[in-house]
Amino acid sequence: MFNFKKRKTLYIRLYTNTVLIRDVESKKELKREATKPFSNNRLLFADFINGEECLITTIKELFDGKPTSTFNILIQPMEKIEGGLSSVENRALMDVGEYIGGRNIVIYDKTDILSDNMVLEMVKK
Secondary structure, eight states: OOOOOOOEEEEEEEETTEEEEEETTTTEEEEEEOSSOOOOSSOTTOOHHHHHHHHHHHHHHHTTTOOOOOEEEEEEEOSSOTTOOOHHHHHHHHHHHHHTTEEEEEEOOSOSOOOHHHHHHHHHO
């Protein structure tokens, strides 16, 4: 009948010009520095195009270049969030999450590192 493939869950932590992406189900993760900077001295995610390119490249490498359709995604900025994220920063992260294949996207604006189970619970809500 139908072949429903379970959607993978990605836990993305953003640092200054660096991303760490973890496939929660397989426990495989990659940390990569951007070849083109996406951060500036005020904003962690200042250049949308460069940030998007870094995320896509890292996801492709994480999955050995094999296409994966959609993801549940939790994006967590790890730096430059004093006072919380602005609505513009939040929107940019949601938009990039959608562009890279996210269908259920959560932005978590605290810097404590989450367990895989916590990530799964948060994207279920």
